[in-house]
Amino acid sequence: MPISAFLRRFLFHVTAAADVLAILLLLAEFFVPGSILPFIDVVDLLLPLIFLNVVTAFLVPRIRPPVS
Amino acid sequence: MDVPRPLTVPFLALPWIVAVCIIVWVVVNRVPPSGIFTASSTMDGQSAFINPFLPSERVTVPGPQADGWTGQRITGDPTYMTTRVPGPYERVDVEVEFRPLHQPLLEFGIVRDAAGLDLDLAPMYAETLMSSVWKPIEGGFARAGADARTIASGDTRILATWDATTSMPLMDDPAGEPIETKVSLRGSHDFYLVPADGNIDITFGIQDVNRNEGSTTVAFRVFRDDVELKRDAAQTNASKETAMGKVTEHRIRLDGVGRGVIRVAFQATDDVFIRRISTTSRRWVVGPRLVFGDVVGYATTTTPGIAWTTSRHLVAETFHREGEQEVTLGDLRVHVEQAHESYRLDRIDTVTDPVRLLAPAGDIRFVGDGWFALREDAFFEPKPKRFTDATDPAREGIVAVATPFERPTDLGDGWYRATFRYDIDPSMDRLRFVLSAPGIASRMGAVDIRHITVAYRRPALSFERWWMILRQEVINAWRRL
Numbered sequence: 001m002p003i004s005a006f007l008r009r010f011l012f013h014v015t016a017a018a019d020v021l022a023i024l025l026l027l028a029e030f031f032v033p034g035s036i037l038p039f040i041d042v043v044d045l046l047l048p049l050i051f052l053n054v055v056t057a058f059l060v061p062r063i064r065p066p067v068s
Numbered sequence: 069m070d071v072p073r074p075l076t077v078p079f080l081a082l083p084w085i086v087a088v089c090i091i092v093w094v095v096v097n098r099v100p101p102s103g104i105f106t107a108s109s110t111m112d113g114q115s116a117f118i119n120p121f122l123p124s125e126r127v128t129v130p131g132p133q134a135d136g137w138t139g140q141r142i143t144g145d146p147t148y149m150t151t152r153v154p155g156p157y158e159r160v161d162v163e164v165e166f167r168p169l170h171q172p173l174l175e176f177g178i179v180r181d182a183a184g185l186d187l188d189l190a191p192m193y194a195e196t197l198m199s200s201v202w203k204p205i206e207g208g209f210a211r212a213g214a215d216a217r218t219i220a221s222g223d224t225r226i227l228a229t230w231d232a233t234t235s236m237p238l239m240d241d242p243a244g245e246p247i248e249t250k251v252s253l254r255g256s257h258d259f260y261l262v263p264a265d266g267n268i269d270i271t272f273g274i275q276d277v278n279r280n281e282g283s284t285t286v287a288f289r290v291f292r293d294d295v296e297l298k299r300d301a302a303q304t305n306a307s308k309e310t311a312m313g314k315v316t317e318h319r320i321r322l323d324g325v326g327r328g329v330i331r332v333a334f335q336a337t338d339d340v341f342i343r344r345i346s347t348t349s350r351r352w353v354v355g356p357r358l359v360f361g362d363v364v365g366y367a368t369t370t371t372p373g374i375a376w377t378t379s380r381h382l383v384a385e386t387f388h389r390e391g392e393q394e395v396t397l398g399d400l401r402v403h404v405e406q407a408h409e410s411y412r413l414d415r416i417d418t419v420t421d422p423v424r425l426l427a428p429a430g431d432i433r434f435v436g437d438g439w440f441a442l443r444e445d446a447f448f449e450p451k452p453k454r455f456t457d458a459t460d461p462a463r464e465g466i467v468a469v470a471t472p473f474e475r476p477t478d479l480g481d482g483w484y485r486a487t488f489r490y491d492i493d494p495s496m497d498r499l500r501f502v503l504s505a506p507g508i509a510s511r512m513g514a515v516d517i518r519h520i521t522v523a524y525r526r527p528a529l530s531f532e533r534w535w536m537i538l539r540q541e542v543i544n545a546w547r548r549l
Binding site: 013017018020031038 | 071073076079081082083086087090091093094097098116117152154155497541544545
């Protein structure tokens with residue numbers, strides 16, 4: 001796999017993993033207040049996460065699934 | 069340049085592995101297998117688990133202080149600190165690093181109820197007992213050379229108590245006809261009675277002054293050595309009544325209590341006044357809180373508040389302008405010249421007999437280190453005096469103090485470390501602690517707090533225990549929803 005394609009795919013997985021993690025942590029905080037935020041301030045991390053998503057959105061369309 | 073195919077999968081899995089690790093890390097911190105979760109704070113306001121002391125008018129802003137240390141300075145009394153409980157725990161250890169400045173006595177405790185009335189206070193610091201003149205003995209401290217059995221003797225003349233319970237003396241008086249005493253006491257009071265021929269018979273004439281509309285419930289609880297013997301309640305008047313209620317009588321009778329001292333806790337709001345007390349007990353006292361009520365709307369002339377007490381230290385406070393007056397305690401006179409201000413009466417005489425306390429205008433609250441008799445011949449001491457910030461053992465002849473106090477660890481430069489342990493309700497997600505520094509404002513003292521560590525504890529986790537805790541977490545979450 002060309003390195004540029006690999007880096008874009010890697011970025012996609014970083015963003016996806018961060019999104020899933022953020023959603024899980026926010027859900028846990030919603031159901032058990034005080035269970036997450038004292039350990040990780042997810043709210044403060046939302047802005048960098050949005051930025052990451054925007055960057056990924058520009059790059060991800062160039063990732064094409066392999067043609068079967 | 070190409071990335072070899074066998075390397076792509078592990079690299080692409082890396083973010084997901086990191087995400088799983090973060091979740092595991094949070095779960096391990098939230099539900100630690102060791103059963104111990106520790107949070108600490110330098111009192112700079114940055115901890116997510118330990119909040120600074122409040123209210124703000126009694127403390128400085130947390131963080132760097134003017135004289136070069138970091139923490140929080142306490143200048144008023146009382147102050148409160150809350151902590152976030154990171155899950156269901158059974159016990160909490162609190163470690164406080166503090167520096168008292170011109171403050172001889174400190175207490176630290178946990179607030180058990182939302183109203184802030186149920187306090188579990190423990191001794192934190194006593195300048196007097198830190199001196200080498202005082203030696204720790206079983207159940208408290210004794211002056212060097214004093215008999216270690218002094219505390220067990222219960223001798224009220226030479227013993228003081230500080231946040232400790234002591235067994236009350238075994239007393240009994242002969243039976244007699246009830247004696248009525250006209251009084252004007254406002255709100256809750258604790259009455260200590262010596263049984264008459266082994267029986268307790270006391271009748272309260274109570275009146276709801278209805279300054280707040282509605283009926284009031286009055287609770288009567290009878291104790292011997294903190295064991296409750298009887299509980300009773302009375303309703304004052306109709307729920308919509310706004311006029312001053314009639315004086316109604318409520319009798320508490322307990323036969324066959326034998327020898328001892330019985331405490332009758334009269335629990336009511338400040339809307340309820342006791343206008344007369346009739347009892348067969350020849351000896352009965354009130355304390356350590358005594359509130360003389362006013363007689364507005366009840367009598368045409370002012371009723372002076374008169375009591376006899378061995379209290380050496382009193383704090384007087386009135387809440388109305390009509391209560392501004394000159395208060396006399398033995399030979400000591402203090403002018404209570406402003407409402408909502410505390411005035412201290414500290415006796416320096418050597419008189420051991422009860423002295424007269426006179427508040428000519430009534431309408432004033434006293435909190436003493438001893439007890440108050442409302443008839444001169446009814447005085448007795450049910451327990452030793454309280455050890456307070458104003459107690460001077462050498463002058464007052466006190467040779468032992470019954471207390472659970474343990475000297476805090478000396479850290480140098482005036483700093484100490486004290487540790488407290490409390491059992492907690494696993495369903496609580498927030499704890500409230502209180503730091504009491506009596507008299508700190510009037511003596512311009514302070515207490516510096518530079519570090520607090522809170523360790524929540526529960527047993528180390530087995531698999532069954534793990535499930536129980538998860539279940540408790542779900543129950544707590546459901547309650548919050």
